[in-house]
Amino acid sequence: MKTVDEHLADILGRIEPLPPLELQLLEADGCILAEDxxxxxxxxxxDNSAMDxxxxxxxxxxxxxxxxxxxxPVVGDVPAGSxxxxxxxxxxxxRIMTGAPLPAGADAVVPVEWTDRGVATVAIRKPPTExxxxxxxxxxxxxxDVVATAGTRLGPTHIMLMAAVGRARVVVRxxxxxxxxxTGTELVEPGAPTGPGQISxxxxxxxxxxxxxxxxxxYRVGIVPDDPTTLLDAxxxxxxxxxxxxxxxxxxxxxxxxxxxxxxxxxxxxxEQVAMQPGKPQGFGTIGPDGTPIFTLPGxxxxxxxxxxxxxxxxxxxxxxxxxxxxxxxxxxxxxALTSREGVRQFLxxxxxxxxxxxxxxxxxxPGSHLVASLARSDALIVVPEDVTQVPAGxxxxxxxxxxxxxxxxxxxxxxxxx
Ligand SMILES: Nc1nc2c(c(=O)[nH]1)N[C@H]1C(S)=C(S)[C@@H](COP(=O)(O)OP(=O)(O)OC[C@H]3O[C@@H](n4cnc5c(N)ncnc54)[C@H](O)[C@@H]3O)O[C@H]1N2
Ligand code: MOO
Numbered sequence: 426m427k428t429v430d431e432h433l434a435d436i437l438g439r440i441e442p443l444p445p446l447e448l449q450l451l452e453a454d455g456c457i458l459a460e461d462x463x464x465x466x467x468x469x470x471x472d473n474s475a476m477d478x479x480x481x482x483x484x485x486x487x488x489x490x491x492x493x494x495x496x497x498p499v500v501g502d503v504p505a506g507s508x509x510x511x512x513x514x515x516x517x518x519x520r521i522m523t524g525a526p527l528p529a530g531a532d533a534v535v536p537v538e539w540t541d542r543g544v545a546t547v548a549i550r551k552p553p554t555e556x557x558x559x560x561x562x563x564x565x566x567x568x569x570d571v572v573a574t575a576g577t578r579l580g581p582t583h584i585m586l587m588a589a590v591g592r593a594r595v596v597v598r599x600x601x602x603x604x605x606x607x608t609g610t611e612l613v614e615p616g617a618p619t620g621p622g623q624i625s626x627x628x629x630x631x632x633x634x635x636x637x638x639x640x641x642x643x644y645r646v647g648i649v650p651d652d653p654t655t656l657l658d659a660x661x662x663x664x665x666x667x668x669x670x671x672x673x674x675x676x677x678x679x680x681x682x683x684x685x686x687x688x689x690x691x692x693x694x695x696x697e698q699v700a701m702q703p704g705k706p707q708g709f710g711t712i713g714p715d716g717t718p719i720f721t722l723p724g725x726x727x728x729x730x731x732x733x734x735x736x737x738x739x740x741x742x743x744x745x746x747x748x749x750x751x752x753x754x755x756x757x758x759x760x761x762a763l764t765s766r767e768g769v770r771q772f773l774x775x776x777x778x779x780x781x782x783x784x785x786x787x788x789x790x791x792p793g794s795h796l797v798a799s800l801a802r803s804d805a806l807i808v809v810p811e812d813v814t815q816v817p818a819g820x821x822x823x824x825x826x827x828x829x830x831x832x833x834x835x836x837x838x839x840x841x842x843x844x
Contacts (some may be wrong), residue, residue, distance in 0.1 A: 426700040428733065428811065429770045436709055436736055440718060442746040443668060446599045450587055453579050455640055456597035457746040461574040464590040467563035476558040479508060479518045479547055480511075480531035487552045494548035503528065511551040517746070518547060534558035561759055566590060598746040601668040603641040605633050606659060608674040608684055609724060610650040627797060628673040628729045632722075635733050636671070636694060639741040651681040663714040668744060673735060674684045674724030682722045684708065694719060700811060701770045703728035703794035704735065725794035731772045731806065754808065757786040757824045763816040765809040774803035775824060777832045786823060786824050804828025 445459035474480065481497065489495040497518040501511040503525040511528035513518050518535075519528045527534075533553035541548040566572060572590055573583050579597065607629040615625040626648050633645040644666060644808060649659045656675075663670060675684035676696060685708065688694040694710030705728075708721030718740065722732040739750040758780060765771040774796075775786040786807055791798020806822040809816065815821055 426698045426705075426768075429699060429701050432470050432699045432707060432709070433736060434598065436740055437743060437750070439711070440740045440743045442598050443744050444600060446596075447595045447596050448599060450584055450592065450648045452595045454485050454581070454584055456579055456596055457602060458573055458575055458577045458579055458595060459746075460596040461571045461575050461585055462590075462595060462697040464566045464570050464572050466566075466590055467568050468566035468589060469562055470562050471562050471599050473524055473560050474521045474527060474534045474558060475523060475560050476534050476536040477522050477547065478520075478534045478536040478558065480513055480521045480534055481518045481549070481553070482513055482515060482530060483533040483553055483555060483557075485516055485518075486549050487655065489549045489552050490611075491550050494550045496546050496548050497674055498546050499544060501528065510576050518549075520544070520547075528620065528757065532556060532559075535543050548709075550650055555608070595621045598744075600640055601741055601744040602666055603636045603741065604644045604646060604663040604667040604670045605629055605636065605643060606649055606663070606670065606672045606840075607648045608649045608651060608656060608672055610652075610681070612648040614648065622623075627726045628722075628724070631726065631730060632671055632673065632733055635730065635738070638742060638789065639738045640745050640747065641669070641741050651675060651683040651685045652695060653683055654682055656687050664715070664717055667717050669737075669740065670712070670717060670719040671733070672719070672721045675728045676708050676721050676723055677837050678706075688712070688719070688721060695722065696721070698720060700768055701731075701735070701772065702766065702792060703772065705734040707732065707736070709736070723794075726797045727774075727794040727800050730800060731794075734825065735772070736805065752825050752827060754825050755784060756809075756821050757784040757805075759807065759816050759822045760785055760818065762818045763788060763807070763822070765814055765816075770811050771807075771809040773807040773809065774799050775807040776803055777805050777807045777824065777826060784824075784831070786822065 455628055486495045499520050500517045500820055501519040503519055504522045505524035507525055513519055513528045513530040535549050535553050538762050539551045545618055572586050607626045612626040613619055613623050633643045636643045649656050672684050675682045685696050694708050696708045698705050699707045706723045711721050720737050722729045742750040773792060774789045776789050777786050786805055789803045790796045805826045810825045
């Protein structure tokens with residue numbers, strides 16, 4: 426049998442980051458920038474007011490006090506967005522709103538709270554300091570500045586900055602388009618009535634959500650029965666919009682294991698047994714004219730989810746150009762004794778918490794690969810290596826966290842989640 430590490434190395438050796446593409450700013454959220462973005466403008470683009478108030482020549486109001494305010498005529502009114510060019514002559518002022526362009530001649534803004542809020546004339550009770558409440562042109566960004574460098578993973582703050590400098594499109598590594606196909610004649614859509622022998626498709630929705638969480642754009646294809654022609658047609662139909670295909674079911678040794686039968690014939694997808702539990706039967710390869718990668722995951726829901734975490738998620742992250750591709754693996758104290766089969770890497774479900782200031786993991790449910798309820802109660806996989814057959818209660822294990830880490834906090838030592 427192949428080891429988990431060998432299988433993962435084979436997969437990652439054949440997955441490349443997607444070629445860069447120019448996308449609308451919002452479509453690029455979460456993607457890796459593939460260019461240095463340079464600002465074409467200064468930010469702010471002109472001197473402007475930081476407060477609602479009055480633009481003044483400071484020397485005119487130096488004598489202002491609470492008891493003896495200085496009165497000035499208000500010769501104009503500039504709201505934000507005003508394009509009117511005002512000039513403040515000696516002995517005058519202009520009413521101004523936050524963000525509005527500073528009139529020529531003014532060298533300070535008196536906030537409205539220091540005045541009687543006059544419209545024709547205003548009484549000012551306190552002198553401003555030099556340049557008070559003026560935001561200078563270019564004090565944030567100068568034209569020509571690089572505002573985001575290639576390699577940055579774009580998030581809301583980068584999107585905000587690029588929008589502020591007027592960029593509508595950026596070149597990024599796009600999100601991979603992932604097609605998820607559930608195979609199995611026994612499957613029905615969740616919500617549809619189940620007849621004798623029928624079950625709801627759990628893998629399709631579950632893996633769609635998982636691939637989306639990993640950063641992909643996901644198309645979930647309806648259920649495909651265990652029929653070779655229907656399956657081949659369904660896969661071929663999807664190839665036009667897929668950067669990666671995931672199927673579940675039909676890869677073990679049964680009489681109706683049609684995925685293996687159909688794709689095995691093509692010769693480009695290898696079906697192998699990997700020394701892990703769950704997730705032993707795995708298929709990976711490429712199909713179609715563009716050599717689209719395909720993962721054929723086992724049908725048991727927990728096997729499918731664990732296989733996704735261990736093999737598919739890193740591949741999606743590689744396509745996105747995101748490093749590291751793996752979730753962090755953290756040491757944790759295991760609250761109960763465990764046993765595992767020699768020669769097999771076991772991925773058990775666990776729930777993380779802090780115990781005496783240390784990260785601890787409590788095993789949840791048994792090892793059965795049909796136990797979706799305990800999978801949903803867990804937030805980590807407990808990874809028992811191939812050469813370990815016993816873990817005593819309180820022993821240290823490695824956990825792969827796929828939820829939010831408990832408070833307390835494991836990130837302090839630099840081993841926290843990467844999100
Ligand atoms: N004789 C052998 N039998 C099995 C072996 C083996 O080596 N020899 N391996 C077992 C292991 S391990 C696994 S894992 C499964 C993998 O089976 P398949 O990938 O062929 O999947 P199916 O047979 O189609 O289904 C298995 C199981 O999962 C349920 N299932 C399938 N798809 C879904 C879905 N979309 N949503 C919910 N549940 C699903 C299906 O009904 C079966 O109960 O094979 C073992 N057998
Ligand atoms: O290896 Mo299977 O994936 O145990 O259920």
